[in-house]
Amino acid sequence: EIVMTQSPLSLPVTPGEPASISCRSSQSLLHSNGNNYVYWYLQKPGQPPQLLIYLGSNRASGVPDRFSGSGSGTDFTLKISRVEAEDVGVYYCMQPLQTPPYTFGQGTKLEIK
Amino acid sequence: EVQLVESGGGLVQPGGSLRLSCAASGLTFSSYSMNWVRQAPGKGLEWVSYISRSSSTIYYADSVKGRFTISRDNAKNSLFLQMNSLRAEDTAVYYCAELDYGDGYWGQGTPVTVSS
Numbered sequence: 001e002i003v004m005t006q007s008p009l010s011l012p013v014t015p016g017e018p019a020s021i022s023c024r025s026s027q028s029l030l031h032s033n034g035n036n037y038v039y040w041y042l043q044k045p046g047q048p049p050q051l052l053i054y055l056g057s058n059r060a061s062g063v064p065d066r067f068s069g070s071g072s073g074t075d076f077t078l079k080i081s082r083v084e085a086e087d088v089g090v091y092y093c094m095q096p097l098q099t100p101p102y103t104f105g106q107g108t109k110l111e112i113k
Numbered sequence: 114e115v116q117l118v119e120s121g122g123g124l125v126q127p128g129g130s131l132r133l134s135c136a137a138s139g140l141t142f143s144s145y146s147m148n149w150v151r152q153a154p155g156k157g158l159e160w161v162s163y164i165s166r167s168s169s170t171i172y173y174a175d176s177v178k179g180r181f182t183i184s185r186d187n188a189k190n191s192l193f194l195q196m197n198s199l200r201a202e203d204t205a206v207y208y209c210a211e212l213d214y215g216d217g218y219w220g221q222g223t224p225v226t227v228s229s
Contacts (some may be wrong), residue, residue, distance in 0.1 A: 035196075041158075048208055049158065052219025060217050092158055096212050100172035102148065102160040 006105035007090075014113045017078040021108045023093035023097050028073045029056075037097035040069055040078045043107075044089040052091075053078065083100050085112055115218050117138040122223030123131075129199050129227070134207030135192040136193035143187040148212050149194050151206050152222075161207070162194065177203075185202055199227045 003026040013019045028035045036056030051060040053069035057075060059065035066081040078086060093105040121133040133149070149161040162183040163172040171183055182195040194207050206222040 030161035039215075039217075043158075048219040048222055049210075050219070051215070054217070058215065060215065090157075094115075094158075094212070100160075100163060102212055103151075103216050104158040104160070107157045112208070 001070050001101060002029075002095050002102050002103050004093050004095055004105040005091060007108060008110050009108055011108055011110045012113045013080075013083045015085060016082050017086075018036045019083050019110060021078045021091050021093075021110075023071075023076045023078070023096055023105050024078055025074045025076070027083065027098065029071050029076075029095050029097050031097060036076070038069075038071070038076045039092065039096065040067075042087070042089050043090045046088075046098060047089075049092065083110070083112070088112055115216075116141060117210055117218055117220035119207065119209055119220045119223035122225045123213075124226045125199055126229050127200060127227055130195070130197045131225060132195065133194040133207055133225075135227065137190040137192070137209075140216075140218065143226065145211050145218075146213055147185065147218075148210050149183060149227075150208045150210050150219075152208070152214075153202075153205040156205075159205075160212075163212075175210040179187075182220070196225070199225075201227050203227050214218050 005024045007022045040053040041060050043049040057069045089106040116138045118136045132163045132167040146165045148163045159221050164183045180198045184193045206224050209220045
């Protein structure tokens with residue numbers, strides 16, 4: 001089973017400032033097709049998760065360009081260039097490469113200072 | 114607009130059963146493999162079960178294997194989860210979700226509480 005480890009688990013950020021979340025996998029998520037199979041989700045309070053980034057660096061439909069994903073192999077990063085109040089919630093990374101099981105990170109709670 | 118609408122959750126005693134449903138609309142349901150994901154109160158996301166487009170491949174988390182059964186009816190654009198021998202630790206919000214294609218379709222979830 002691939003273990004996904006996120007850091008930090010809590011992230012207080014001032015509006016307008018950048019933010020970064022790390023996700024490390026216990027095995028490589030780089031497929032032979034060149035894609036990194038890591039997804040990023042944001043779960044806002046009281047809502048289901050919403051997809052932000054798929055295949056490591058592709059923004060999902062409707063996601064603002066202040067969100068970006070990067071990394072390869074076992075180390076991945078989600079960056080928010082300028083945090084806005086609506087970005088509050090819990091961020092999860094997830095791997096759909098070696099299944100079952102699909103595995104999620106523990107979650108990173110972003111809050112506004 | 115794509116919609117996934119779960120139903121069937123509720124309060125059940127330990128050892129009891131529930132059948133969850135997920136009604137899909139606005140997408141070609143038969144083109145997507147589907148999953149159930151759950152979230153216990155105040156906890157993170159836990160994958161529960163997967164079913165392929167044609168139902169030929171099915172997976173379960175070890176925590177539910179032998180107790181839960183996933184199925185789908187492509188003609189009715191529906192996904193199901195039969196949950197038997199329920200335990201207190203199965204208490205969670207259950208989501209149907211697409212996890213493989215980058216479309217990111219999730220339902221709003223249906224709550225399941227297992228308690229006497």
